[in-house]
Amino acid sequence: MMSRYTGLSLQSEAEQIRQSIQDILTTPIGSRIMRRSYGSLLPQMIDTPFNEITRLQLYAAAATALIQWENRISLESISIEPQEHGKFILDLSLTVVNSNQNESLSIPLNFGAIS
Template sequence: MSRATGRSIALRDHISQSIGDILTTSIGDRLMRRTYGSYLPQLVDHPATEANRLRLIAATAQAIMKWEPRTRVQRITTSFNAQGRCVIAIARRDLHSGAAVNSTVTI
C-alpha cells in the first residue's frame, strides 16, 4: 500500500518505498523495533570526505541487507545536491522478478 495515497502499489514500488523508510529512520526511533532503520541520519551532517562517503555507502548496504530481504544491492553511489542534501543512488535486483531496479533516496 502506498503511504502517500493509500492505494495498492506494485511490489517493485513497495520495495522502493520500504527502502526509503529504512534509510530515513534512525536506529532506536521505533519503540517495538529498536534495531530497525539505519545510521544514515547520523552520518549525513558529517563533512563530505571520501571516508564519510564510504561510511554512507556501508550504512546503506547494511540496512538494506538486514531489513529488505526481497532485494539485493548491486551498487550504491552518493552525491550532494545544490541544497546540500545527500542523494543516494541504489542499483539493485529484486529477487521475485529478477529485474534490475535503480532508485534514489534523498536524506
C-alpha cells in the first residue's frame, strides 16, 4: 500500500491500517461510484454542535464504519476530541486481528476545504 501523502510504500501494517481508517472515516457515504456504501457518516456531522449527543453519534458512526470496512482490526475503545472547526483527533484502542497485537492510534480527522 502506498502513502497518500508521499507516494512511498507504507512499511508497517499499523501505518497501512492508520491510513485505511482515516480514508474510511473521512469518505462520505455515497461518494464512491463503484462502492456507494463505502465510508462513514462523520463528514455529515461537520457543522453539528459538539455536545454529548453529537459525541455519541460520532462514536457510533466511527465504530459502525470501522466494523464494516476494516476487517484487520477489532475495535476495543474509541474517543474523539475536537480541535479547531472541522478537525478532530480520533483515539483508538484496537487489536490487530492477524497478529493479536494491541495498538493505540491517534488519527487526525480533517473535514472541509482546510486540512
